[in-house]
Amino acid sequence: LPPLDFIGILEEAHLIHKLDTFMLRKVCEKYREETDSGHKCVPISFNLSRLDFKLCNIYKEVVRLTDEYKVPHNMLHIEITESVLDDDDGFIKSQIEKFQSDHFEVWMDDFGSGFSSLNVLKDYDFNYLKIDMLFLRNFTEKSKVIIRSIIEMAKRLNIGTLTEGVETKEHLDFLKEAGCDLVQGYYFSKPLPYDEVMKVLEEKGVGM
Numbered sequence: 001l002p003p004l005d006f007i008g009i010l011e012e013a014h015l016i017h018k019l020d021t022f023m024l025r026k027v028c029e030k031y032r033e034e035t036d037s038g039h040k041c042v043p044i045s046f047n048l049s050r051l052d053f054k055l056c057n058i059y060k061e062v063v064r065l066t067d068e069y070k071v072p073h074n075m076l077h078i079e080i081t082e083s084v085l086d087d088d089d090g091f092i093k094s095q096i097e098k099f100q101s102d103h104f105e106v107w108m109d110d111f112g113s114g115f116s117s118l119n120v121l122k123d124y125d126f127n128y129l130k131i132d133m134l135f136l137r138n139f140t141e142k143s144k145v146i147i148r149s150i151i152e153m154a155k156r157l158n159i160g161t162l163t164e165g166v167e168t169k170e171h172l173d174f175l176k177e178a179g180c181d182l183v184q185g186y187y188f189s190k191p192l193p194y195d196e197v198m199k200v201l202e203e204k205g206v207g208m
Helices: 007-012 016-036 050-055 058-068 091-101 117-123 141-156 169-178 194-204
Strands: 044-047 076-081 105-111 128-131 160-163
Touching: 007 016, 016 044, 016 050, 016 058, 050 091, 058 076, 058 091, 076 091, 091 105, 105 117, 128 141, 141 160, 141 169
Parallel strands: 044 076, 076 105, 105 128, 128 160
Antiparallel strands: none
């Protein structure tokens, strides 16, 4: 199911936190299963909604589940969008700091899609910026200048960068040359169920 088909409905019903904590449990279960089988794992990212912070003690839930399944905190990266920070009275900032002090990374998703992204960087500390895919969708010289500028600024702030929406080798080559740390997009694969992802990685010769 595309997220647009259900996220809005769950947010309106104030039930989004139930889905998000369920998904986190599935991530932790899978980590424990793979690790116990002797397989190497890499960190996984998951998104938190603004309502997760309002409807439950999301920090407590994340710590409880990672402790239950013995998942090292550095194996989970928490992604939040700029809209999560709208009208923040300091509470969400304090929660981000608690996550980071407990060795979770916190990433800013869809960077550049909002109106106050630069102001957010002044007031919040993030481990990574995920540069919004729209910069690559209309891949012009202007886009390249903006992406380069974001990457350079992030480096000077000691923040990692990931660019979303990589669909062509041209995108990939440009981002490598520009110094982007990580990339994500259909050039590698569309979103797939876990077992299918593993098959695609095997077919492409990608190892953990």
